[in-house]
Amino acid sequence: MIEDKTPQRTSIAQLGEFGLIDHLTKNFEINQPSTLKGIGDDAAVLDFKDKKVVISTDLLIEGVHFDLAYMPLKHLGYKAVVVNVSDICAMNAKPTQITVSIAVSNRFPLEALDELFAGITHAAREYNVDVIGGDTTSSQKGLIISITALGEADEEEIVYRNGAKETDLLVVTGDIGAAYMGLQVLEREKQVFQVNPNSQPDLDAYNYLIERQLKPEARKDVRTLLHALEIKPTSMIDISDGLSSEIMHLCKQSKVGCNLYEDKLPIDPQFINVCEEFNIDSTTVAINGGEDYELLFTIAMEDFEKIKGNPNFTIIGHMTQESEGIHLVTRANTKIALKARGWNALSE
Amino acid sequence: MIEDKTPQRTSIAQLGEFGLIDHLTKNFEINQPSTLKGIGDDAAVLDFKDKKVVISTDLLIEGVHFDLAYMPLKHLGYKAVVVNVSDICAMNAKPTQITVSIAVSNRFPLEALDELFAGITHAAREYNVDVIGGDTTSSQKGLIISITALGEADEEEIVYRNGAKETDLLVVTGDIGAAYMGLQVLEREKQVFQVNPNSQPDLDAYNYLIERQLKPEARKDVRTLLHALEIKPTSMIDISDGLSSEIMHLCKQSKVGCNLYEDKLPIDPQFINVCEEFNIDSTTVAINGGEDYELLFTIAMEDFEKIKGNPNFTIIGHMTQESEGIHLVTRANTKIALKARGWNALSE
Numbered sequence: 181m182i183e184d185k186t187p188q189r190t191s192i193a194q195l196g197e198f199g200l201i202d203h204l205t206k207n208f209e210i211n212q213p214s215t216l217k218g219i220g221d222d223a224a225v226l227d228f229k230d231k232k233v234v235i236s237t238d239l240l241i242e243g244v245h246f247d248l249a250y251m252p253l254k255h256l257g258y259k260a261v262v263v264n265v266s267d268i269c270a271m272n273a274k275p276t277q278i279t280v281s282i283a284v285s286n287r288f289p290l291e292a293l294d295e296l297f298a299g300i301t302h303a304a305r306e307y308n309v310d311v312i313g314g315d316t317t318s319s320q321k322g323l324i325i326s327i328t329a330l331g332e333a334d335e336e337e338i339v340y341r342n343g344a345k346e347t348d349l350l351v352v353t354g355d356i357g358a359a360y361m362g363l364q365v366l367e368r369e370k371q372v373f374q375v376n377p378n379s380q381p382d383l384d385a386y387n388y389l390i391e392r393q394l395k396p397e398a399r400k401d402v403r404t405l406l407h408a409l410e411i412k413p414t415s416m417i418d419i420s421d422g423l424s425s426e427i428m429h430l431c432k433q434s435k436v437g438c439n440l441y442e443d444k445l446p447i448d449p450q451f452i453n454v455c456e457e458f459n460i461d462s463t464t465v466a467i468n469g470g471e472d473y474e475l476l477f478t479i480a481m482e483d484f485e486k487i488k489g490n491p492n493f494t495i496i497g498h499m500t501q502e503s504e505g506i507h508l509v510t511r512a513n514t515k516i517a518l519k520a521r522g523w524n525a526l527s528e
Numbered sequence: 529m530i531e532d533k534t535p536q537r538t539s540i541a542q543l544g545e546f547g548l549i550d551h552l553t554k555n556f557e558i559n560q561p562s563t564l565k566g567i568g569d570d571a572a573v574l575d576f577k578d579k580k581v582v583i584s585t586d587l588l589i590e591g592v593h594f595d596l597a598y599m600p601l602k603h604l605g606y607k608a609v610v611v612n613v614s615d616i617c618a619m620n621a622k623p624t625q626i627t628v629s630i631a632v633s634n635r636f637p638l639e640a641l642d643e644l645f646a647g648i649t650h651a652a653r654e655y656n657v658d659v660i661g662g663d664t665t666s667s668q669k670g671l672i673i674s675i676t677a678l679g680e681a682d683e684e685e686i687v688y689r690n691g692a693k694e695t696d697l698l699v700v701t702g703d704i705g706a707a708y709m710g711l712q713v714l715e716r717e718k719q720v721f722q723v724n725p726n727s728q729p730d731l732d733a734y735n736y737l738i739e740r741q742l743k744p745e746a747r748k749d750v751r752t753l754l755h756a757l758e759i760k761p762t763s764m765i766d767i768s769d770g771l772s773s774e775i776m777h778l779c780k781q782s783k784v785g786c787n788l789y790e791d792k793l794p795i796d797p798q799f800i801n802v803c804e805e806f807n808i809d810s811t812t813v814a815i816n817g818g819e820d821y822e823l824l825f826t827i828a829m830e831d832f833e834k835i836k837g838n839p840n841f842t843i844i845g846h847m848t849q850e851s852e853g854i855h856l857v858t859r860a861n862t863k864i865a866l867k868a869r870g871w872n873a874l875s876e
Contacts, residue, residue, distance in 0.1 A: 216683075220689075221619065221689050221690075222615040222616075222689070222764075222766060223582045223583055223584035223615050223616055223618070223677075223679070224582070224583050225580055225582055225619070226580065226581040227683070228576060229578075230577075232564065232573055232574065232575050233574040233575070233581065234571045234573055235627065235660070235661065235676075235678075236661060237627045237629055237661055237662060237663055237674070237676060238663050239663045239672070239674055241666070241667050241668065242668070244631070244665060244668065245665070267570040267571050268571055270570035271569065271570055271571045271573070279583065279676060282587075283589050283672070313583065313585055315586050317587055317592060319592065320589065320591040320592065321668060322668060322669070324589070324631070324667075324672055326587055326674035328583075328627060328676045330583075335575070338573055340569050341568075341569050341570070342569075433569075
């Protein structure tokens with residue numbers, strides 16, 4: 181599918197490593213006051229003054245984390261930035277810089293790399309992060325993207341995974357499960373395409389799910405929203421592996437238990453329809469599907485009034501004593517022990 | 529060769545991603561006062577107070593940057609840290625933290641990963657850097673290592689590539705070219721081994737060169753040495769791609785020319801012997817061979833007396849007006865224009 185979209189094919193080998201880096205990085209802007217020196221030396225130089233620095237890194241591998249058969253390169257570049265920025269947001273910090281390293285086969289045309297970097301540049305502008313460094317090299321097979329994201333925060337703003345208390349409320353932003361179902365739709369279309377390359381899929385009924393998979397957003401707005409509500413979460417994590425897996429992280433690190441309520445899970449109508457079409461239980465997907473990049477956090481019970489009815493947030497459960505364990509309370513009011521069955525790159 | 533050394537093979541898939549991360553990271557220590565929170569949350573948290581932050585990243589790909597046929601995994605882990613720490617040293621900063629991301633095939637046994645992480649842990653202790661984060665995932669083919677290194681410095685200590693002046697002296701640490709010849713020896717032994725797996729190579733005559741290739745060191749000491757001599761370089765870079773290539777970077781960014789003197793190049797006697805054995809011109813290798821991880825820098829002419837005769841440093845040339853170009857002055861006193869022919873991952 182790359183060939184269809186990029187009829188022009190310029191060899192990256194003829195540019196050379198330094199020529200390629202110059203070409204790919206020429207559109208990057210420096211906007212953060214904390215960036216003293218970006219790309220162009222042995223290292224970037226940053227000045228965070230009295231702020232604390234938050235840093236996270238992710239490695240994305242073709243065939244493991246993404247499939248170029250249905251993931252346009254521009255979207256891939258955008259998403260690669262988003263998943264890293266999301267980790268910074270999950271610390272309640274403000275994203276400020278990223279480094280971007282890529283490895284590609286010699287046979288990857290320059291036009292394809294330009295698409296990838298257009299997506300990276302777009303995300304960097306959207307999230308106001310400076311691209312301050314990276315590495316460009318060749319791979320023996322497939323495309324590899326490694327991004328490190330930095331952010332800043334005052335010490336008292338930072339929220340860890342280990343601060344949840346026994347009576348805290350469990351809150352999630354947005355809706356969940358849609359990214360996973362978007363992936364199922366795309367996988368199905370890929371198979372249809374392989375059987376009949378001339379089929380013209382009508383994906384209107386799936387547009388929200390597909391967008392959640394191909395162009396997720398990091399919840400950079402939540403920091404501002406919570407600040408305005410005068411709420412500081414007691415613990416926080418982003419949903420990359422799946423709600424169930426993330427709840428277990430918060431509980432394990434905070435030494436608490438949790439009751440999660442099935443009837444409270446925020447899910448989109450399109451998500452419910454498509455789960456029915458695929459004959460999959462929507463609750464199972466909502467709690468185990470990953471890649472939503474929403475934020476999951478706990479707040480003190482006293483903050484209930486501040487958050488109640490706010491369309492950005494859904495209270496989906498409450499924490500308990502550690503000895504009570506971690507349970508899903510179903511619509512039929514039965515308790516089922518939660519298991520972390522989130523996406524696991526190493527067992528696939 | 530992995531099988532020979534690690535007869536026990538534990539599957540990493542059975543540990544799962546989180547189990548594997550716990551296992552691999554349990555030996556990492558936090559020693560830097562600037563590390564507030566290391567591995568275990570969405571992001572690490574750092575506090576550099578009034579220091580500036582220096583950050584650099586590198587991607588190492590099996591089959592492109594290393595060959596497991598002759599690179600023991602423990603050495604690979606060590607070297608992966610060193611090449612990143614070297615970039616921090618090249619800014620005249622103090623290395624403080626690294627993040628380590630790896631992608632491996634499911635079929636890679638846990639014992640092999642333990643070797644790799646033993647080398648990473650050893651280097652982290654040796655260079656006193658905290659391992660504060662990373663990512664662990666599967667690859668479709670081969671081993672991929674992505675490391676980001678951070679360091680700290682006062683603003684006035686930081687040395688960029690662009691500060692060289694027209695009359696500055698050009699200085700290099702240690703000796704150069706040996707790492708490249710070490711690679712040639714190892715490549716030859718690999719081919720001998722493929723023809724006759726029972727051959728027992730006698731590598732005594734090559735031990736220095738092989739060590740320079742398999743276990744290079746970053747020149748963390750140079751910052752202290754220069755500080756004691758009261759010298760601040762006007763520009764600096766580390767030698768990863770080759771002396772010639774690095775000189776061109778300094779000249780281009782500083783807008784100066786350079787005369788490099790062939791008879792001043794610091795080379796080891798073993799290096800000369802092996803160049804003769806391989807029938808390769810030693811000067812060509814000394815200026816084009818990469819991976820020495822020595823530091824190349826310029827100093828003001830007034831600092832000549834402070835550095836003269838110091839065994840850690842060799843003055844190999846001087847900068848000129850930009851219009852004079854970049855030349856090697858040979859032993860026969862002829863001037864040859866330097867070309868960057870350093871190692872180029874993308875054209876191989």
